[in-house]
Amino acid sequence: MKLRSLLFSATLLAVSTASYADNVVRIGVTAGVNADALFALSDEISEHDIDLRVIEFNDWTLPNEALQNGDIDLNFFQHQAFLDNAIEQRGYELSMLGLGLLQNIGIYSNNVTDLADVPEGARVAVASDPVNQGRGLLLLQRAGLIELSEGDAIGATVHDITSNPHNLRFHEIDGPQIVRSLDDVDLAVSWPSHFVNAGRPEQAGEALIYSGIDDTFYAMGFVAQESRAEEPLLLEVVEHFQTSPVVRDTIDASYGGNPDLYTLPWIE
Numbered sequence: 001m002k003l004r005s006l007l008f009s010a011t012l013l014a015v016s017t018a019s020y021a022d023n024v025v026r027i028g029v030t031a032g033v034n035a036d037a038l039f040a041l042s043d044e045i046s047e048h049d050i051d052l053r054v055i056e057f058n059d060w061t062l063p064n065e066a067l068q069n070g071d072i073d074l075n076f077f078q079h080q081a082f083l084d085n086a087i088e089q090r091g092y093e094l095s096m097l098g099l100g101l102l103q104n105i106g107i108y109s110n111n112v113t114d115l116a117d118v119p120e121g122a123r124v125a126v127a128s129d130p131v132n133q134g135r136g137l138l139l140l141q142r143a144g145l146i147e148l149s150e151g152d153a154i155g156a157t158v159h160d161i162t163s164n165p166h167n168l169r170f171h172e173i174d175g176p177q178i179v180r181s182l183d184d185v186d187l188a189v190s191w192p193s194h195f196v197n198a199g200r201p202e203q204a205g206e207a208l209i210y211s212g213i214d215d216t217f218y219a220m221g222f223v224a225q226e227s228r229a230e231e232p233l234l235l236e237v238v239e240h241f242q243t244s245p246v247v248r249d250t251i252d253a254s255y256g257g258n259p260d261l262y263t264l265p266w267i268e
Contacts, residue, residue: 023051037251040247078223081217093226099219100222127175139211175194213265
């Protein structure tokens with residue numbers, strides 16, 4: 001965990017209730033471009049008398065637990081599909097307030113240079129979690145490599161593949177580890193940000209095909225407790241994020257200025 005992540009425990013001990021009255025907003029985030037954009041925003045938004053306290057997590061469960069328990073006011077790390085699954089599994093009373101960033105995904109390979117040349121029996125790495133696996137399979141379907149039983153429906157798994165003309169062999173791998181699997185598979189469906197985090201930013205821009213604005217359902221958004229979904233202070237934070245030139249510049253720099261790697265879904 002990064003040093004700034006250690007602020008999490010201290011912050012929760014110091015502040016155990018919502019801080020609307022003194023314009024403090026505690027927002028949970030995972031490391032990477034989302035966190036970088038929020039740290040940039042926190043400096044700018046202080047000019048509007050909002051104290052935005054960014055708290056990093058290194059886990060995809062804790063940000064929702066902390067939000068449900070009232071330890072933070074917002075989180076910004078998940079898309080609607082992930083949130084829906086978390087609500088179904090854990091009974092959270094959480095709601096999406098607005099969109100912040102759509103991280104496109106891509107089909108990558110170390111040895112295939114054209115989707116038309118995918119070999120028979122190619123090994124394909126996809127995310128092991130059901131939400132992101134479904135998104136990856138939709139991209140493979142769009143690339144013409146497979147067909148799914150429910151067409152473009154959300155939430156497909158490898159068991160929903162009805163046509164596999166190349167006899168692709170699927171390997172389900174934890175999302176952040178897919179980048180490391182590229183030497184062992186022929187194709188991998190992954191997020192450009194994982195290449196950046198792995199110190200391989202140049203490879204992030206080398207996908208054979210990318211998703212795009214059609215994937216808005218998978219855009220990262222700002223989430224709050226349902227009971228606080230209309231609080232002006234929280235909505236103001238979202239508005240500042242969406243209108244801030246500093247935020248846009250930070251996101252663009254994180255993706256090396258390559259528009260194939262991300263979309264700003266609220267302006268498309």
